[in-house]
Amino acid sequence: NAGVTQTPKFQVLKTGQSMTLQCAQDMNHEYMSWYRQDPGMGLRLIHYSVGAGITDQGEVPNGYNVSRSTTEDFPLRLLSAAPSQTSVYFCASSPPGTANTGELFFGEGSRLTVL
Amino acid sequence: AQSVTQLGSHVSVSEGALVLLRCNYSSSVPPYLFWYVQYPNQGLQLLLKYTSAATLVKGINGFEAEFKKSETSFHLTKPSAHMSDAAEYFCAVSPHNTDKLIFGTGTRLQVFP
Numbered sequence: 001n002a003g004v005t006q007t008p009k010f011q012v013l014k015t016g017q018s019m020t021l022q023c024a025q026d027m028n029h030e031y032m033s034w035y036r037q038d039p040g041m042g043l044r045l046i047h048y049s050v051g052a053g054i055t056d057q058g059e060v061p062n063g064y065n066v067s068r069s070t071t072e073d074f075p076l077r078l079l080s081a082a083p084s085q086t087s088v089y090f091c092a093s094s095p096p097g098t099a100n101t102g103e104l105f106f107g108e109g110s111r112l113t114v115l
Numbered sequence: 116a117q118s119v120t121q122l123g124s125h126v127s128v129s130e131g132a133l134v135l136l137r138c139n140y141s142s143s144v145p146p147y148l149f150w151y152v153q154y155p156n157q158g159l160q161l162l163l164k165y166t167s168a169a170t171l172v173k174g175i176n177g178f179e180a181e182f183k184k185s186e187t188s189f190h191l192t193k194p195s196a197h198m199s200d201a202a203e204y205f206c207a208v209s210p211h212n213t214d215k216l217i218f219g220t221g222t223r224l225q226v227f228p
Binding site: 004035040045048056058090104109 | 124149151156157158159160161164205214215216217218219220221
């Protein structure tokens with residue numbers, strides 16, 4: 001049981017490049033989400049999904065796209081990276097029936113630097 | 116919008132001393148409240164949660180938090196700090212009937228020998 005797995009752990013991009021951060025969970029969790037963590041700002045919700053085929057925006061969705069074609073995977077896409085997207089990104093999931101009670105299981109994070 | 120405010124971005128205590136990390140929430144209806152801990156270079160893990168049952172909530176590693184509606188607070192405490200408690204702690208709120216978890220800005224706890 002691997003939990004929530006994020007890849008890559010580290011990535012350096014140039015401004016304007018695109019990339020996808022991968023997130024997979026093997027716990028049959030319906031709810032999945034992406035956060036970014038920046039110094040002094042805590043974690044901010046980017047996008048979330050309550051099940052396959054359903055996604056919604058969080059607090060800071062601009063510049064990011066998501067899709068949820070399977071229960072297991074929830075990739076985060078940066079179409080044209082900007083230096084303001086330099087951050088640590090966390091994927092988190094929640095067991096069935098607990099999406100609105102905030103019990104999240106987090107991955108170990110992906111550190112992205114945009115030059 | 117509902118939010119949480121963590122007072123003090125850094126807290127330092129001596130080993131064996133009381134730990135008190137402050138969190139206040141803004142909501143007219145008591146939400147679900149949480150404390151998460153993040154150790155260096157790791158993701159967050161749940162310490163404890165309040166979901167409108169008992170107001171004094173016990174969590175892992177000897178931590179507890181008390182929900183006080185009159186003060187709109189959910190402060191985290193531990194009677195005796197251990198070196199292994201050094202980490203960043205986040206208070207979070209999950210407003211009722213939503214699928215979102217909103218985090219505070221975090222408090223970094225340092226424990227000195």
